[in-house]
Amino acid sequence: MGGLLFYDWSTLPFVILVLVLSFTIHEFAHAYSAYKLGDSTAYQFGRVSLNPMVHLDLFGTIMLLIAGFGxxxxxxxxxxxxxSPRLMGIIVTAAGPISNLILAFISLFVVALFQKYGWIKGMDKGTGDAISLFLELMLTINIRLFLFNLIPIPPLDGYRIIQDVVNLRYSESLLKFEQWASVIFLLVVFVAPLRRVTLDPYLGLGYDILRLFSRPIAWILGM
Structure with missing residues (x-):
């Protein structure tokens, strides 16, 4: 996840723009998939929308900018x-992270197009730098959002998927885990040694995703 701790102040407007777009599409994916699978609850609350204002949580967004998570x-x-409540629940939950993965793939594909055809070179420096930075942030932040949201700690999507996957007899054990989950989460995020040995290596899997994406893109574009 990206935050002010990890980005220069000059990139802040781009970081905010990318986060607004990514969060909006992530939540829209949850709402739209639920609606298409037969649950109109999100639709009734106006959440099947690409309007950022209906999805963004003010404090959550501020925390992401400041602390690197939100x-x-x-x-x-x-x-x-x-x-099929459990199966369709998994699909709806997974739709959010998958939307971030798709955004990352699209961003990398556009980057490859710019490189192949040299479109940046034909622009003035300011415009070219702005487009390059936006695409870079769309790529890296969405890969991190994909990975981060799959961590099996509540209230992240990964935990909700685990809840639907495991046998119901383990639900009581999961409830006990939830009592400590917020403490574990805060320790992993804010205690540097713990973050270095847990969260950072996990988010580092983003480089493997980039390599995986680059192969079909290179084949499609003949690069």
Whole structure:
């Protein structure tokens, strides 16, 4: 996840723009998939929308900028409206992180197009630098959002997926884990030694995702 701790102040407007776009599409993906699978709860609350104002949580966005992690307003979902509550619950939950992965892929593809056809070279320096920075942030931040949201700690999407995957008899054990989850989460994020041995190596998987993406893109563009 990116925050002011990791970006220069000069990039702040671009970071904010990327976060607003990424958070909005992430939450829209949750809401839209739930609506298409038979639950109209999010639709009734106006969440099947690409309007950032209906998705962004002010404090969560501020925390992401300052501390490097944050959140948007959770999308209301009534799993009782699904024909297969657990399976469709997993699909709806996974739709958010997957949307970030798709945004990262699209960003890398556009970067490759610019490199292949030299479009940046034909622009003035200011415009070219701005476009390059925006695409770089769209790529890196969305990969981190994808990975971060799959961490199996509440309230992240990874934990919700675990809840739907595991047998119901383990639900009591999960409830006990939730009591300590927020403490574990804060320790991992804010205690530097713990972050270095847990969160940082995990987020480093983003480089492997980049390499994986680069192969089909290179094949498509003949690079």
């Amino acid at each position: 959140w948007a307003k959770p999308v209301p979902v009534n799993r009782g409206n699904f024909k």
